[in-house]
Amino acid sequence: xxxxxxxxxxxxxxxxxxxxxxxxxxxxxxxxxxxxxxxxxxxxxxxxxxxxxxxxxxxxxxxxxxxxxxxxxxxxxxxxxxxxxxxxxxxxxxxxxxxxxxxxxxxxxxxxxxxxxxxxxxxxxxxxxxxxxxxxxxxxxxxxxxxxxxxxxxxxxxxxxxxxxxxxxxxxxxxxxxxxxxxxxxxxxxxxxxxxxxxxxxxxxxxxxxxxxxxxxxxxxxxxxxxxxxxxxxxxxxxxxxxxxxxxxxxxxxxxxxxxxxxxxxxxxxxxxxxxxxxxxxxxxxxxxxxxxxxxxxxxxxxxxxxxxxxxxxxxxxxxxxxxxxxxxxxxxxxxxxxxxxxxxxxxxxxxxxxxxxxxxxxxxxxxxxxxxxxxxxxxxxxxxxxxxxxxxxxxxxxxxxxxxxxxxxxxxxxxxxxxxxxx
Amino acid sequence: xxxxxxxxxxxxxxxxxxxxxxxxxxxxxxxxxxxxxxxxxxxxxxxxxxxxxxxxxxxxxxxxxxxxxxxxxxxxxxxxxxxxxxxxxxxxxxxxxxxxxxxxxxxxxxxxxxxxxxxxxxxxxxxxxxxxxxxxxxxxxxxxxxxxxxxxxxxxxxxxxxxxxxxxxxxxxxxxxxxxxxxxxxxxxxxxxxxxxxxxxxxxxxxxxxxxxxxxxxxxxxxxxxxxxxxxxxxxxxxxxxxxxxxxxxxxxxxxxxxxxxxxxxxxxxxxxxxxxxxxx
Numbered sequence: 176x177x178x179x180x181x182x183x184x185x186x187x188x189x190x191x192x193x194x195x196x197x198x199x200x201x202x203x204x205x206x207x208x209x210x211x212x213x214x215x216x217x218x219x220x221x222x223x224x225x226x227x228x229x230x231x232x233x234x235x236x237x238x239x240x241x242x243x244x245x246x247x248x249x250x251x252x253x254x255x256x257x258x259x260x261x262x263x264x265x266x267x268x269x270x271x272x273x274x275x276x277x278x279x280x281x282x283x284x285x286x287x288x289x290x291x292x293x294x295x296x297x298x299x300x301x302x303x304x305x306x307x308x309x310x311x312x313x314x315x316x317x318x319x320x321x322x323x324x325x326x327x328x329x330x331x332x333x334x335x336x337x338x339x340x341x342x343x344x345x346x347x348x349x350x351x352x353x354x355x356x357x358x359x360x361x362x363x364x365x366x367x368x369x370x371x372x373x374x375x376x377x378x379x380x381x382x383x384x385x386x387x388x389x390x391x392x393x394x395x396x397x398x399x400x401x402x403x404x405x406x407x408x409x410x411x412x413x414x415x416x417x418x419x420x421x422x423x424x425x426x427x428x429x430x431x432x433x434x435x436x437x438x439x440x441x442x443x444x445x446x447x448x449x450x451x452x453x454x455x456x457x458x459x460x461x462x463x464x465x466x467x468x469x470x471x472x473x474x475x476x477x478x479x480x481x482x483x484x485x486x487x488x489x490x491x492x493x494x495x496x497x498x499x500x501x502x503x504x505x506x507x508x509x510x511x512x513x514x515x516x517x518x519x520x521x522x523x524x525x526x527x528x529x530x531x532x533x534x535x536x537x538x539x540x541x542x543x544x545x546x547x548x549x550x551x552x553x554x555x556x557x558x559x560x561x562x563x564x565x566x567x568x569x570x571x572x573x574x575x576x577x578x579x580x581x582x583x584x585x586x587x588x589x590x591x592x593x594x595x596x597x598x599x
Numbered sequence: 600x601x602x603x604x605x606x607x608x609x610x611x612x613x614x615x616x617x618x619x620x621x622x623x624x625x626x627x628x629x630x631x632x633x634x635x636x637x638x639x640x641x642x643x644x645x646x647x648x649x650x651x652x653x654x655x656x657x658x659x660x661x662x663x664x665x666x667x668x669x670x671x672x673x674x675x676x677x678x679x680x681x682x683x684x685x686x687x688x689x690x691x692x693x694x695x696x697x698x699x700x701x702x703x704x705x706x707x708x709x710x711x712x713x714x715x716x717x718x719x720x721x722x723x724x725x726x727x728x729x730x731x732x733x734x735x736x737x738x739x740x741x742x743x744x745x746x747x748x749x750x751x752x753x754x755x756x757x758x759x760x761x762x763x764x765x766x767x768x769x770x771x772x773x774x775x776x777x778x779x780x781x782x783x784x785x786x787x788x789x790x791x792x793x794x795x796x797x798x799x800x801x802x803x804x805x806x807x808x809x810x811x812x813x814x815x816x817x818x819x820x821x822x823x824x825x826x827x828x829x830x831x832x833x834x835x836x837x838x839x840x841x842x843x844x845x846x847x848x849x850x851x852x853x854x855x856x857x858x859x860x861x862x863x864x865x866x867x868x869x870x871x872x873x874x875x876x877x878x879x880x
Contacts, residue, residue: 251821258841262629279844283630422732425714428820561630565843568822579737581826 209240211496215504216246216260216267218253222450223517230510234503241496261285266486268497269504272316274374274479275564278393282561286315287485287494294498299506299525307555308480316482319505320446320519323478323548324375326466327431327448328440330459336360340461346380346408349466350417356439357417367441368434369418371409371574372427374567375479376442379465380405382554385472393560395596403588406577410584421578427571445544446519452537462540464547474554478545481518520545562598569594623850630844640851650852652827653835660741660831661808664748669800672752673793676759677785690760697753705747706817710734713743734818737828744829747814755800762796763789794875802867809860812837832856 217227224247231243246267248256254273260266261283272280280286289295290313297305300318308316326344333340338356341348353366370376378388384404387396412418419434421427431441431451435458441451448460467475483504485497503510508529511521515538521527530538559566573591576582582590623640627633644650675693679686699705712718713733720730733739766789774784790797812833815823823830823838836856840849 255841258629258844262846279630422715422735425732426735426820426825568842571822572824572826575824575826579826581737 210242211240211493212242212244213269213493213496213500214244214246214267215500216248216253216257216270218248218250218271218273219517222453223514226514230503230513233509234500238499241499243500264488266488268486268489268493269501270484270486271319272482272484275559275567277316277482277558278310279559279561279564280484281310281315285484285487286310286313287487287489288313288315289317289485290314292317292485292498292501293495295502296506299523301522301524304480304522308482316484317501317505318522319481319483320516320521321478321480321545321549322375322444322446322519323476323544324373324379324442324465325445325462325544326440326442326464327445327451327460327462329435329438329455330461331457332356332360332364332439334459344463344466345469346466347469350408350412353412353417353440354415357415360439365419365438366417367412368429368431368438369409369413369421369424369427369578370429370442371406372567372571373443374570375444376465377402377405377570378477378556379475380408382475382477382556383468383471387557389557389559389563391555391557393557394599395563395566395592396557397592399585399588399592402591403584406574406584406588410577413578427574427578444519445541446516448537448541449515449517460537460540462544464544474552476548476551476553477556478548478553479519479556480522516541560599563595565598566595619850619853622847623854625847626845627847627850628844629846633847636847640848641855643848644851644855649827649830649835650855653823653830653832656741656823656828656830657809657811657832660745660748660811661805663742664745664808665801665804667745668749668752668804669755669797671749672754672756672800673759673797675752676756676763677789679756680760680763690757693756694753697751697757699751703813703817706814709743709747709814710818735825737825740819740825740828744811744814744818748808748811755804758796758800759793762793766792791876792878795877798867798871798875802864805867806860806864809833809856 215227215231219227224245227247228245231245235242246256247253250273253271254276257266257270257276257280261280266285291297295317304318305314308314308318310316326349328340330340333356336356336359338359341352357364357366381388381397381401384401386398386401390396409418413420419429419438423437424434431438431443431447432454435441435451435455441447442465445462448462452458452460464476483501485494485501489497505521506523506525508525511523511526512529512533515535516530520542521530530542533539533542569591573582573587576587576590577584581587624635624637625633626636626640679689679693683689710717714720715730715732717733719733723730731739733743770788770792771784774788779787810833811831815829815831815834816837819825819829819834821834821838821842823834832852833856836849836852839845839852
């Protein structure tokens with residue numbers, strides 16, 4: 176073979192190799208020796224990964240024709256990997272969906288229609304709930320659980336002080352309660368850590384003020400005044416040293432797991448009590464729904480649905496295996512009782528019923544918050560539009576400018592508003 | 600024999616290079632449809648405030664980190680060249696940080712050292728000084744990353760040591776006999792003969808510093824914060840591409856950096872004619 180021919184062959188081989196890397200049907204999962212391989216992509220903060228692995232192993236022991244390939248990452252890393260996998264056409268067969276990406280992934284066309292997914296029992300999922308999850312009239316995601324914003328506090332700290340929690344949780348009474356605790360506890364603890372960045376609580380505030388974070392037609396529904404008033408509530412607490420300082424926290428982000436021994440309370444998602452209780456097993460934690468304005472707008476209560484999708488590239492002959500795995504994940508009582516509602520209160524009635532008889536006080540607390548919210552009237556809630564997937568970063572940047580004294584609340588929120596609106 | 604190289608060169612270097620150049624002329628976003636936009640992305644770069652912010656942060660980083668790192672490396676090389684005892688141990692010890700580099704693990708360690716209740720503030724408190732959260736202060740966050748870069752001085756130090764070994768002993772001896780002290784010998788013989796090594800290290804470290812990414816990504820949690828004070832250019836490219844899904848624009852930003860580094864390197868080569876001394880000249 177002449178050198179030129181050899182080089183030509185090499186170039187052709189390289190092009191073929193590159194072509195093999197291009198988009199196509201999902202080649203990661205597949206079939207091996209009559210066993211269907213199902214890739215399952217998810218995130219968590221680390222504690223549930225092993226539980227998922229053990230549960231999947233149980234499923235595989237009972238279903239020898241299916242092998243689950245678990246693909247796990249932290250929240251941010253998971254989204255970055257999804258981006259790469261979407262570009263390469265190699266998305267996991269079943270994948271979790273971060274809230275800002277729900278409509279962005281829809282725009283990317285990666286969702287398989289899951290209406291009537293073979294192997295999956297839809298009986299335990301409320302039909303109205305499924306209708307609410309439809310995008311453009313199609314059911315292309317399935318609900319794992321419901322998450323609601325809440326106020327969580329340490330009852331042990333209150334008992335030590337002989338103090339009592341307020342009977343009514345308005346924003347004013349909560350702020351007063353936190354001030355009292357900060358000023359009167361002998362350990363120098365703070366009322367709360369700085370957590371203005373919690374997105375669901377911001378949304379709760381806006382809805383109580385009659386605003387929506389996102390509108391039905393994909394616009395930013397929140398006004399500058401609405402967001403600014405929420406940041407102002409936090410800023411008053413921060414300047415009065417009722418919160419930990421951002422220097423102590425090492426930034427505006429934080430979690431109860433890090434600061435639970437230094438603060439009385441947190442504003443966050445109701446399912447986080449499970450992880451918090453693991454870190455501080457000696458504390459008795461209590462949860463109540465997010466504080467409410469005294470003249471809150473009707474229908475302000477809401478839940479956010481944690482969702483999974485099925486990749487559109489999954490071949491038809493593997494769909495049933497995918498459906499069976501999802502059925503185990505979303506409907507099995509064994510799954511939820513062993514895992515606990517770490518991804519929110521189960522959307523499936525069967526799993527929710529399985530948790531009702533629990534004697535775990537933390538799950539009882541989480542259930543009580545969801546029950547209280549579900550009992551209320553809820554006006555529709557809309558997801559972040561496709562081009563707004565970075566809104567939380569922009570929001571954090573605005574908060575950072577405020578707490579570091581680089582901009583006033585109004586200026587920072589105006590800039591946030593303009594950046595996000597401009598990207599839509 | 601050539602095939603593995605060819606596959607590697609095409610698949611890992613040339614292919615992506617050409618692909619990114621093509622993408623820079625499109626509005627490719629991964630999630631949506633792609634259209635050819637000509638030079639619009641390049642035009643947009645110069646009206647993007649974050650471009651100027653990230654470039655200024657990166658230039659500040661390069662201007663601080665590279666001279667400090669090379670100065671420290673040269674100083675230690677001069678010390679080690681004197682033939683002190685345990686030279687091998689010192690050399691290996693000083694080189695160790697370069698092996699670890701600005702890796703993810705070291706960046707995480709840096710976070711622990713410089714946080715409010717970290718090692719630095721613990722040491723300062725011994726002397727009655729109240730520290731701060733060095734990484735969450737816009738005035739000091741970049742400086743901590745500069746220190747991280749300076750810390751990896753081992754690699755240029757080894758090159759300087761090799762250069763020092765190449766300096767003819769008879770020149771040093773002749774100067775000594777003529778009464779030249781250490782300072783004079785350093786200024787008139789050692790440094791001029793070392794200029795090719797200084798230039799080589801300068802080019803390598805400058806290009807490397809422009810490409811710094813890991814440390815800013817880990818230390819700032821991928822945001823470039825606080826308030827963009829550690830928004831390195833490469834981090835901004837990453838955010839635009841992988842977080843904002845504007846791959847076409849990110850590709851254009853990457854090519855602007857390539858062109859900028861190319862021009863800067865060319866200027867360095869031109870200027871080097873004035874101060875770099877090669878033995879054969």
